[in-house]
Amino acid sequence: MSSKNNPKKFALNMSAAQFTKFYVLHLLHKRTSMISEHFKEEFAKLTGNWRPAPSTLLDTLHEMTDEGLLQRKEDYKSYEKKRQKVYWYRVTEKGTEEFEVLKKHYKVLFDEQLDILKRIMNEIYQ
Numbered sequence: 346m347s348s349k350n351n352p353k354k355f356a357l358n359m360s361a362a363q364f365t366k367f368y369v370l371h372l373l374h375k376r377t378s379m380i381s382e383h384f385k386e387e388f389a390k391l392t393g394n395w396r397p398a399p400s401t402l403l404d405t406l407h408e409m410t411d412e413g414l415l416q417r418k419e420d421y422k423s424y425e426k427k428r429q430k431v432y433w434y435r436v437t438e439k440g441t442e443e444f445e446v447l448k449k450h451y452k453v454l455f456d457e458q459l460d461i462l463k464r465i466m467n468e469i470y471q
Contacts, residue, residue, distance in 0.1 A: 358454060365397040365405045367451060370414070370444035373436040380422065380431045381406065406434060414440035 359367075365388075372379060372387050379387075381402060388396045397405070409415040415434045422429040436444070 358458070359451075361397050361401050362405055365401055366409060367444075367447050369405065369409065369434075370436060370440055370447065373415070373434065373440070374444065378418075378433045378435045380433055382422075382431075406432075409440070410434070412439075413437055414443050
């Protein structure tokens, strides 16, 4: 998947939804379960200022659940304050398998884009 395949996509040659799916799977391998608020916080830590749009994140989580990549459980945000119900997400075995495939696939893409960015930085900001 190189930038030559899709000239309309330069940066990473992937959509926000594709990256959101990939990073959600990564995060759920670091933490057992998370709610949408946790995902937003983690995206902010990674990128500084970019977060997927709320609709992108929620649509992606719902699609991943429908695909069997995630398991969703309705529960409380905290047991001390049983007021706010939320969905807790966990990765499934199918999700783990999908993540391993995506890691291999995207590694090539990330390396390619990193090389392009290094060449741009060297040429323009010598």
